[in-house]
Structure formats: C-alpha cells, structure tokens
Amino acid sequence: MNKQNNNLIETYVPQNEIIFSPIGGVGQIGMNFYLYGTQGKWVIVDLGITFGNAEETPGIDIILPNPEFVKKNKKNLLGIVITHAHEDHIGAVGHLWPQLQCPVFATPFASAVLRRKLKELKIKPKFLKTIGLDSNFKLGPFAIDVISTTHSIPEPNALGINTKFGSILHTGDWKIDPKPLVGKNFNQEKMKSFGKKGVLAIVSDSTNSNVEGHSGSEEKLRESLIKIIKKTSNRIAITSFSSNLARLETFAHIAKESGRVAALCGRSLWTMYKAAMDTGYLKNIKPFLDEREIMIYPKDQVLLICTGSQGEPRAALSRIASDNHQNIFLEANDTVIFSSKVIPGNERAITKVQNELKEKNINVVTESDEFVHVSGHPHVEELKKMYNWIKPEIVIPVHGEYHMLKSNVEIARKCGVKKGLILKNGLLLKVAPGEPKVLGSIASGRLMLDGKRIIPINEEAIKNRKKMLYNGTILISLLMNKTNKLISKPVISSKGFFNNENIKIYEKNLLSNINPFIKELGNKNFIDDLLKEKIKSFTHRFFRKALDMKPVVQIHIIKT
Ligand SMILES: [Zn+2]
The missing domain is CATH 3.10.20.580 (Ubiquitin-like (UB roll))
Structure with a gap:
C-alpha cells in the first residue's frame, strides 16, 4: 500500500497512528508547510512561501515548498487549515492550490487576505471555508480546536489537533501580548483547558527562543513611538511589515497625536489596509492619504508609511532612498524609522537602503537606537508559560534555524517536557502510539516561481x-x-x-x-x-x- 522510491516515501496511508511531517518550516524562518495524518487521512497546516534574497538565491524573488508528496496522496487529503495571514503561512496557497484542489479553512481576516490574492491569480475562491475564531470543527478523523493567540497580525490561531491516538498543539506564530491593540486577546482560558485534557506533543514556534524575558506589548511600543515622533522635526517616513495592523493603527494614532497627516506608500500596505476594512478592523482611524496627495503638506506635518522594511529593492522605501520614487522624495534632516527587525539574510539589502539615506543626511532610526519595535514571537518567559499550561510529553520545535530549535527544546526540558525531537524538513514522523519513530523521508525542498511557472530550483x-x-x-x-x-x-x-x-x-x-x-x-x-x-x-x-x-x-x- 505504501510506495517507496529512491529512499523517498512516495505514497503513505496513515494507519491507527498520528503522523507529523514538516515539509517546510524547520531549520529556517519561512515556507511553513506541515502535514498531519491519522486513520487514512491527511490535513495540511499552513502553506507559505519564503522570499529569495540577493545573497542566497540571486534573481529569485519567491520560493515555494515542494508539494509532491501531498499531490501523490491527495485522494486522502481533507484540506488545508491556515493559522494566520502572514506570507510565510499562506503565500503558497494560490500558487499550489491548482495542484492540490482541496478545501482551505481560515478565520475571517486570513480569508479576506487570501480572497484578494486568489483574485490576482484569477482563481475562484469557492474552496475557501471561513471558520470562526475560537471555534471547534471536525475534519474526518481530526477534531480541531481553534484557539486565539496574539502575534503581529490580527487573528493568529493555535490549533489543538485531536485524534483517537492523542492531541497535538500546533502553536502557529504567537506571543503573549496583554494589550494587542487590534484583534482579540490571547484566549488563555481555552489554551489552559486544552492543556488540562492531556497533550501528547506541541509543535512550537522557536523564533525568539534565544531571547530572554518577554517580547513586550504593542501598547508600550505605541507610547514610545509617540514620544519619538513628537521630538522629531521635518518629514518622517516609517516602515514596518504591511500585515502588522496594530502597528498601522499605531502609526495613524501617532500622526494624530503629533499633528501630522499619514499616507500609505506601497501596494502591499493598501492590500492589507483594505483587507482590514473588509473584516471590520481599523474602522476608528482617519483614512490614510494616497502617496500622490501628501507632498503638498508642510514638512512638519508629513508622516509617510512605507513598504520596504527588509530593503526589498522594488518597495517604496528603496525607491525613495535611491531617488527613484515617482511621487515621494526625502531631504537632509528628514527622518526614517525602521519599526521592524532585520530578518536573517536581509542584512545587506537593508544596509544598502540605510546607507543611501545617510549619504543624503537623512536620519535613520532603528531598534538598536530607540524602542521602535516589538517582536511578534515568544521570548523565553512566554515559552515557559506555554509549556506549563500545556504540559506536553513531546516538544517538536519548528519556525527557526537549528540553534533556535535547540534552545527551544532546552527551555521545554527545563519545564518538565520529557522528549524533544528536532526534525528536518521532509522527515515523516510517527508520533504515537508507542515511541516516536521516523519512518523515512518524503519529497521536500524548494521550488521557484519564474513568472507564472513553478520550477524546481537548480541548486547547482x-x-x-x-x-x-x-x-x-x-x-x-x-x-x-x-x-x-x-x-x-x-x-x-x-x-x-x-x-x-x-x-x-x-x-x-x-x-x-x-x-x-x-x-x-x-x-x-x-x-x-x-x-x-x-x-x-x-x-x-x-x-x-x-x-x-x-x-x-x-x-x-x-x-x-
Ligand atoms: Zn507570522
């Protein structure tokens, strides 16, 4: 029944067991793609992309995970469940769905974002099923508990995945933000009661497992940004991830508090802003101006919200820095604030933009100068809290490079979690019953998007x-x-x-x-x-x- 070729398992039908495989998302930040199996059926959690960069993959913008195994086993595939709307969790859905043809389950905000993306790709979203926040639903032999957490985007969800052979908590990306400002609070009650039922394993976000303390709150950040903006004169440009709606709301607030007018520069900011409006978020702020309307205002009244926090060459900030923007320019003594962190791999691109700005005597403020950013991922103290609530038997760290995965396991061990399993992308793991066991490898690796074609990356x-x-x-x-x-x-x-x-x-x-x-x-x-x-x-x-x-x-x- 199960077919193996070139040491790769090509087809597999889960028996009376729980199977887990990270097809993407381990040993890296990006390209999240996880597979769960039990009693003859498969469910995918998240299907994301990663971005290419000039150093690692010159000439390639978007990298997709390899769906080969799921394609060959799609007759047993029940669907894709999305944890949240970040690109590294939903970005590949539109590109790979034609090969998978299965239902996609997402909460309202992620659904709205997906709907816009599918429209761009001319795919009808009939397969998109919206699920309620904190709802519970059944998918064949899986019973799934949706649990609201907090992160750097509205509606992040952890998934409690219940099977006849045990329960697994898939945390998704999360932090514990006491005041997330936009979206629901962390549903600690539901999380704790899921833990009390007895949890076999936790599949756990490792991004900040090397960082002590607590990740901090969007509310505290807002206070700090208001102070910084109030003491800054001339034009201010600020950049962050477009999908961080709490941050976007913060920017609208600081504009109001400091007597400035805010404009959005960059397509992805408008996409997210519109998806937010569609789903009832950001209703209480003054609408943002278009970039074509802002430059007529006096310098001290301008707040430009720009795409390009990672130095992306085609984004608004890069074009402004190199004087190639159609509508916006900055001059000496203006200020650019990076309300963001440097994602590993983007150092060179970001430094290039910052150097171009500094050459023009434009002030550059980053998180190493002032309190201008909080992370969306759990620091050590938050991870400890989670392990104490859930008390899993096994921790499987994901969403991180190897050293982050390792630190995450060490934290879990200190909290009494007995087993830590550091996997590699493409390993097929039997989690239970009995001792966890790697059954072999399935196809994984990277594909590139070349225009509309999806082709394997030729590593050579x-x-x-x-x-x-x-x-x-x-x-x-x-x-x-x-x-x-x-x-x-x-x-x-x-x-x-x-x-x-x-x-x-x-x-x-x-x-x-x-x-x-x-x-x-x-x-x-x-x-x-x-x-x-x-x-x-x-x-x-x-x-x-x-x-x-x-x-x-x-x-x-x-x-x-
Ligand atoms: Zn995320």
Missing part, C-alpha cells in the same frame, strides 16, 4: 550565479588550427571586476604562458581538454594571488 545553477556575482567571470576564446597552433591572440573578456588593471596584467601573463603550455602538451590526445584544464588552474592561481578571488572561468577553443 544558483551556486554558479552566486559565484559569478561575487567572484566575476573570465571568458577566454582560443582560435587554433588542426596542428594545435594558435592562429591569433586569445580573446579575453571579463565581468564583475572593478579594476581593469588586473585583467590587463593577467592578459599579459597568459600570453607569455600559452605557447609553452601548448608545447608542453605536445601532440597528446585530448589536447583541448588538457589545455582548458591548464589555463583554468593558471587563471585561478593568478586571481587567488592577485585579488583573493575565484572567478568562474570559461574557455572556448575554436578549431579551424
């Missing part, structure tokens, strides 16, 4: 792209006759070198060495290949010594 091609980006390329063409004599001077072209002087020296060196190389090889067989190898290692040696670089070397020999 990416490696080459990265190499070319940082080490340059040397292309050498040799014209030789049949008796292996050079007919003309080698043609050398290069890319990615800042100083042509070195290329000239290299050219000179190669010219004086090439004839001895050919002579040395004499009339050996495969002289073309041998000569290419020789030139390649000569070139690598030269550039290592001269510039400490290892360029990509391509050699063409044309025989006449």
Whole structure:
C-alpha cells in the first residue's frame, strides 16, 4: 500500500497512528508547510512561501515548498487549515492550490487576505471555508480546536489537533501580548483547558527562543513611538511589515497625536489596509492619504508609511532612498524609522537602503537606537508559560534555524517536557502510539516561481550565479588550427571586476604562458581538454594571488 522510491516515501496511508511531517518550516524562518495524518487521512497546516534574497538565491524573488508528496496522496487529503495571514503561512496557497484542489479553512481576516490574492491569480475562491475564531470543527478523523493567540497580525490561531491516538498543539506564530491593540486577546482560558485534557506533543514556534524575558506589548511600543515622533522635526517616513495592523493603527494614532497627516506608500500596505476594512478592523482611524496627495503638506506635518522594511529593492522605501520614487522624495534632516527587525539574510539589502539615506543626511532610526519595535514571537518567559499550561510529553520545535530549535527544546526540558525531537524538513514522523519513530523521508525542498511557472530550483545553477556575482567571470576564446597552433591572440573578456588593471596584467601573463603550455602538451590526445584544464588552474592561481578571488572561468577553443 505504501510506495517507496529512491529512499523517498512516495505514497503513505496513515494507519491507527498520528503522523507529523514538516515539509517546510524547520531549520529556517519561512515556507511553513506541515502535514498531519491519522486513520487514512491527511490535513495540511499552513502553506507559505519564503522570499529569495540577493545573497542566497540571486534573481529569485519567491520560493515555494515542494508539494509532491501531498499531490501523490491527495485522494486522502481533507484540506488545508491556515493559522494566520502572514506570507510565510499562506503565500503558497494560490500558487499550489491548482495542484492540490482541496478545501482551505481560515478565520475571517486570513480569508479576506487570501480572497484578494486568489483574485490576482484569477482563481475562484469557492474552496475557501471561513471558520470562526475560537471555534471547534471536525475534519474526518481530526477534531480541531481553534484557539486565539496574539502575534503581529490580527487573528493568529493555535490549533489543538485531536485524534483517537492523542492531541497535538500546533502553536502557529504567537506571543503573549496583554494589550494587542487590534484583534482579540490571547484566549488563555481555552489554551489552559486544552492543556488540562492531556497533550501528547506541541509543535512550537522557536523564533525568539534565544531571547530572554518577554517580547513586550504593542501598547508600550505605541507610547514610545509617540514620544519619538513628537521630538522629531521635518518629514518622517516609517516602515514596518504591511500585515502588522496594530502597528498601522499605531502609526495613524501617532500622526494624530503629533499633528501630522499619514499616507500609505506601497501596494502591499493598501492590500492589507483594505483587507482590514473588509473584516471590520481599523474602522476608528482617519483614512490614510494616497502617496500622490501628501507632498503638498508642510514638512512638519508629513508622516509617510512605507513598504520596504527588509530593503526589498522594488518597495517604496528603496525607491525613495535611491531617488527613484515617482511621487515621494526625502531631504537632509528628514527622518526614517525602521519599526521592524532585520530578518536573517536581509542584512545587506537593508544596509544598502540605510546607507543611501545617510549619504543624503537623512536620519535613520532603528531598534538598536530607540524602542521602535516589538517582536511578534515568544521570548523565553512566554515559552515557559506555554509549556506549563500545556504540559506536553513531546516538544517538536519548528519556525527557526537549528540553534533556535535547540534552545527551544532546552527551555521545554527545563519545564518538565520529557522528549524533544528536532526534525528536518521532509522527515515523516510517527508520533504515537508507542515511541516516536521516523519512518523515512518524503519529497521536500524548494521550488521557484519564474513568472507564472513553478520550477524546481537548480541548486547547482544558483551556486554558479552566486559565484559569478561575487567572484566575476573570465571568458577566454582560443582560435587554433588542426596542428594545435594558435592562429591569433586569445580573446579575453571579463565581468564583475572593478579594476581593469588586473585583467590587463593577467592578459599579459597568459600570453607569455600559452605557447609553452601548448608545447608542453605536445601532440597528446585530448589536447583541448588538457589545455582548458591548464589555463583554468593558471587563471585561478593568478586571481587567488592577485585579488583573493575565484572567478568562474570559461574557455572556448575554436578549431579551424
Ligand atoms: Zn507570522
């Protein structure tokens, strides 16, 4: 019944057991995609994307998880349950749904966001089922308790997943915010009573498991931002994640408190603002201005809310920083506030934007200068609280790099959780009954979105792209006759070198060495290949010594 190929499990029908597999989301922040199985059926929790970046995946913007296993087992798939509306949890639904064709369950705000995204992709949202906050519902052999938590977006939900063989708490992304400002409070009562029923395992957010204390409240942040804005003159631009509606509401409040007018700059801010209005959030704030209407106001009355907190090159803030924005510009003594954290991998892009601003004598304020951001993920004290409420037998840390997963397990152990299982993406785990056991691997990995096509990422091609980006390329063409004599001077072209002087020296060196190389090889067989190898290692040696670089070397020999 269960099929295995190339050491990969291709099809599997869960028996009288609970199966769990992170297809994406472990060892990384992003691309959340989890699979639960019991009594012949599967349920997916979240289906997110991750963003490419110039260092890791040059030229690729959106990365999707691999749905191959679920596709092959879709006759037993009951649906996708969404925990919340962040891109790394819902971003792949529209792109992968055509291959999966199953119902999607989400609370009202995530439904509204999904509906807009599906419309852009021209997919009819008939399969989208809206579920109530703090509701309970059945999906085949699964009984699911939706539990409201708090995070950095409205309506984050933990899922209590109950089966005949035990219950698992899937925390989703969460924190304990006593005053989240927008959306419901953390439903501690429901969480605690879920814990009291006896919980087999917790699948637990690890993002801030290395950070002591408590993540802090949006309310305290609002007070701090108001103080900062009040003492700042000239124009202010502020950037944060578009989906953080509490932060957006805060920006509207501080505009009002400080006598400024707020405008939204960037498409994703408008998408989120409209989804918020559709679902009854942000009703009590003054409507935001369009970016085309704001620059006529005196400098001291301007608050620009911009996309681009992660240095995304096409976002509003990057374009403003490089003077390429159609409607907005900033000048010396204006201020830009990054009300956000640096997501690992985006350091270079963010620094680039900040440098461009500083060059123009624009003040840049980040969370290392002032209290301008609170995280949406639990710090150590909040994790402890959760483990004490839930008292699971097993902790399975997700949503984090390896060191974060490890710290999360250590915290759980200190709270009396007996087992910690650090998984890898694609492992299929039998959680119960009996001892937890890895049954094997299923397809995982990354796919890229190339226009409208979804194609596997060619890891080798990416490696080459990265190499070319940082080490340059040397292309050498040799014209030789049949008796292996050079007919003309080698043609050398290069890319990615800042100083042509070195290329000239290299050219000179190669010219004086090439004839001895050919002579040395004499009339050996495969002289073309041998000569290419020789030139390649000569070139690598030269550039290592001269510039400490290892360029990509391509050699063409044309025989006449
Ligand atoms: Zn999130």
